[in-house]
Amino acid sequence: MVRGLAIALAIICLVAAPACSRRNKPTTTPQPAPTVTEPPVVTGPPPAPPRTSQRVEDQQPAPLSEDAVSDRSLDELNRNSPLRPAFFVLDSSDLDDAGRSVVTGNVEVLKKNPQWVVTIEGHCDERGTAEYNLALGERRAAAVKTYMVSLGIAPDRLRTVSYGKEFPFDQAHTEDAWSANRRAHFVITAK
Amino acid sequence: MRRLRTHAVLLAILVAAAGLWPLAAQNQNQQPEIELVIGGDGNSPPHYAVPDFVAASPDAGEIATTISQVLWDDLAFEREFDLIPRDVYKTVPAARSPEQVPFAAWRELGADAVTFGSVQKSGDKVVVQVRLFNVRTRQQVFSKEYSGTASNPRLYAHTIADEVHQQQRALRGVARTKLTFVSDRNRERLLGPIDNREVKEIYVSDYDGANQRRITTTRQLNLNPSWSPDARAVAYSSYRGLTPQIFLSLIYQGVLENVTKNASSNMMPVFSPDGTKIAFVSNRDGNTEIYVMNRDGSNVRRLTNHPAYESTPTWSPNGAQLAFTSDRSGKAQIYIMNAADGSNVRRLTVSESYADRATWSPAPFNEIAYAAQTGEWFDIKIHDLATSTVRQITFGEGSNESPAYSPNGKHLAFSSTRAGGRQIFTIGRDGRGLRQITRSGNNQTPAWSQ
Numbered sequence: 107m108v109r110g111l112a113i114a115l116a117i118i119c120l121v122a123a124p125a126c127s128r129r130n131k132p133t134t135t136p137q138p139a140p141t142v143t144e145p146p147v148v149t150g151p152p153p154a155p156p157r158t159s160q161r162v163e164d165q166q167p168a169p170l171s172e173d174a175v176s177d178r179s180l181d182e183l184n185r186n187s188p189l190r191p192a193f194f195v196l197d198s199s200d201l202d203d204a205g206r207s208v209v210t211g212n213v214e215v216l217k218k219n220p221q222w223v224v225t226i227e228g229h230c231d232e233r234g235t236a237e238y239n240l241a242l243g244e245r246r247a248a249a250v251k252t253y254m255v256s257l258g259i260a261p262d263r264l265r266t267v268s269y270g271k272e273f274p275f276d277q278a279h280t281e282d283a284w285s286a287n288r289r290a291h292f293v294i295t296a297k
Numbered sequence: 298m299r300r301l302r303t304h305a306v307l308l309a310i311l312v313a314a315a316g317l318w319p320l321a322a323q324n325q326n327q328q329p330e331i332e333l334v335i336g337g338d339g340n341s342p343p344h345y346a347v348p349d350f351v352a353a354s355p356d357a358g359e360i361a362t363t364i365s366q367v368l369w370d371d372l373a374f375e376r377e378f379d380l381i382p383r384d385v386y387k388t389v390p391a392a393r394s395p396e397q398v399p400f401a402a403w404r405e406l407g408a409d410a411v412t413f414g415s416v417q418k419s420g421d422k423v424v425v426q427v428r429l430f431n432v433r434t435r436q437q438v439f440s441k442e443y444s445g446t447a448s449n450p451r452l453y454a455h456t457i458a459d460e461v462h463q464q465q466r467a468l469r470g471v472a473r474t475k476l477t478f479v480s481d482r483n484r485e486r487l488l489g490p491i492d493n494r495e496v497k498e499i500y501v502s503d504y505d506g507a508n509q510r511r512i513t514t515t516r517q518l519n520l521n522p523s524w525s526p527d528a529r530a531v532a533y534s535s536y537r538g539l540t541p542q543i544f545l546s547l548i549y550q551g552v553l554e555n556v557t558k559n560a561s562s563n564m565m566p567v568f569s570p571d572g573t574k575i576a577f578v579s580n581r582d583g584n585t586e587i588y589v590m591n592r593d594g595s596n597v598r599r600l601t602n603h604p605a606y607e608s609t610p611t612w613s614p615n616g617a618q619l620a621f622t623s624d625r626s627g628k629a630q631i632y633i634m635n636a637a638d639g640s641n642v643r644r645l646t647v648s649e650s651y652a653d654r655a656t657w658s659p660a661p662f663n664e665i666a667y668a669a670q671t672g673e674w675f676d677i678k679i680h681d682l683a684t685s686t687v688r689q690i691t692f693g694e695g696s697n698e699s700p701a702y703s704p705n706g707k708h709l710a711f712s713s714t715r716a717g718g719r720q721i722f723t724i725g726r727d728g729r730g731l732r733q734i735t736r737s738g739n740n741q742t743p744a745w746s747q
Contacts, residue, residue, distance in 0.1 A: 158442070159424065159442045159443065159444045160441060160442065160443045160444070160456070161443075161444060161445060162425075162443045162444065162445035162452055162453055162456055163445055164445065164446060164448050164449035164452050165549050166448075166449070166508065166510060167501055167510055167512050167546075167548035167549060225539055233673065233674075234651075235629070235651075235653040235654055235668050235675060235698050235699070236520075236654075236698060236699060236712075236741055236742055237521070237565065237608060237609045237622065237653050237654045237699070237742075238608070238609075238622060238624075238629045238651075238653045240520075240564065240565075240608070241585055241606040241608055241624070241629075244562065244580060244585055244606075245606070265539055265540070265560075267536070267539060267540050267541070267562060268562065269518065269536075270520075272497065272518055272520065273494045273518070295539060
């Protein structure tokens with residue numbers, strides 16, 4: 107019985123022997139070839155062709171169709187607007203004397219046209235980041251609104267919006283253009 | 298006694314052999330063993346050759362050329378490999394089959410790795426096979442077949458490049474990622490009361506600038522797009538009403554969702570990393586602050602409460618924090634706060650005169666890029682959060698703004714005026730590898746998809 111077990115073990119070991127020896131064999135990590143022209147030739151099966159096919163699906167986005175709405179009579183009014191833009195100094199949302207004078211004039215126009223609702227747009231020159239200029243424009247519009255309310259215009263007739271540096275009045279990259287672009291622009295949105 | 302010792306030895310061998318059985322079986326299946334990762338000489342990156350794919354059907358030539366050129370560009374982009382220029386391949390005889398790859402000739406050109414690819418086209422159906430060989434050992438280390446339509450051959454190359462980067466460098470390549478940005482290239486005029494304003498629409502493109510497509514047709518101002526984490530939706534603000542509101546374009550379904558609907562301004566939407574929330578900027582409570590809402594616009598919560606201006610949020614990779622811009626110190630600077638409740642506010646940029654548009658890197662990098670004023674204009678800088686050191690990656694060539702990290706953190710997209718107008722560029726986080734993405738009209742505020 108003991109002898110039988112020994113024989114069985116010996117047989118198993120014989121079978122397993124190649125495994126033992128293969129395990130000790132170093133991994134066949136490719137070594138740099140001794141010469142450029144004689145790289146080691148690989149024996150064994152040729153490269154297997156790819157077995158499974160991976161689906162590659164292409165999708166392209168489709169634009170959405172829609173039309174912005176425009177009011178022609180308001181467009182005409184704004185094209186020859188009686189409301190004047192107010193200008194600001196660099197990086198400031200404070201109305202100076204000239205700015206206050208312009209806004210005061212606009213307030214008089216609004217008092218004569220009590221049904222008008224106005225959007226005050228804050229604009230900036232290009233010398234700030236696109237993102238932060240949206241803040242600065244908001245502040246400019248808000249400063250103008252506060253001043254107009256102090257002169258007697260009902261707050262619900264005044265809306266504010268910032269366009270940052272997205273809609274320059276003058277596309278040039280000069281001091282003059284920048285001065286013209288730092289502005290509060292008045293748009294009549296209901297009459 | 299002797300017999301006992303023999304038994305012990307045999308038993309030990311038996312146990313060892315039993316443990317080795319699976320290994321032995323495995324080895325027999327894999328013979329010969331292949332080292333999958335192709336190295337270069339010494340510490341230098343491996344040199345790759347990507348010759349033209351073979352047209353396996355008469356009308357596949359154009360697709361084959363496109364795939365091989367795009368694959369070359371994709372593999373070069375990550376700078377993990379040195380790509381041997383394609384114009385020197387003509388000294389190497391073209392292989393018609395994988396068995397014909399002239400390894401000796403490729404080795405003479407200095408190649409460590411070479412691809413062999415073929416393209417078969419029947420009707421609109423395309424089958425692409427590609428293999429990657431170690432030139433020294435002549436062993437194949439990568440082999441794959443792809444099938445699909447002929448509508449966008451570049452996507453086969455992008456897929457191959459991403460899989461090769463994954464297998465060879467354990468790197469998540471960006472070849473299948475996309476950019477979104479704002480452009481005025483259509484030169485359309487704004488509808489409405491104001492003359493002389495050009496509309497800006499939202500565009501998307503492949504990471505390399507191919508396939509640029511408009512995804513909005515509002516004829517209005519649309520700003521600050523950002524991707525949902527699944528890259529199937531773009532959030533942005535649109536001035537189609539009196540004030541900017543946040544919209545979500547599901548770009549493959551043609552569905553538009555209006556996420557914010559109120560009289561105040563809502564802008565700069567950015568998705569949380571898990572895609573469930575959107576941080577944004579609003580003046581709905583009177584002052585411009587940062588808010589968070591669910592993706593559908595519900596559950597709006599205010600995170601900042603300061604008389605200064607707070608804007609331009611960006612999420613940390615785990616969604617626990619937000620970096621943002623505030624001018625509470627007098628000038629725009631970058632701050633960080635907890636995303637859950639706006640607590641623990643601390644200032645990040647302490648030596649900039651003006652800093653805006655933070656973008657938080659994904660892991661494994663731990664840094665925040667932003668646009669900083671350098672003289673009259675702006676440059677891209679990167680703040681390393683571990684060491685609190687700052688490095689600059691653009692240097693006064695035009696004004697450089699609005700950085701956005703690639704999903705693997707190795708690259709940034711940004712806008713620059715260096716090439717005429719404002720254009721989108723990509724650059725490595727080390728400041729190398731500049732590529733121009735857009736060339737038409739003015740283009741701004743890029744965001745990079747996952």
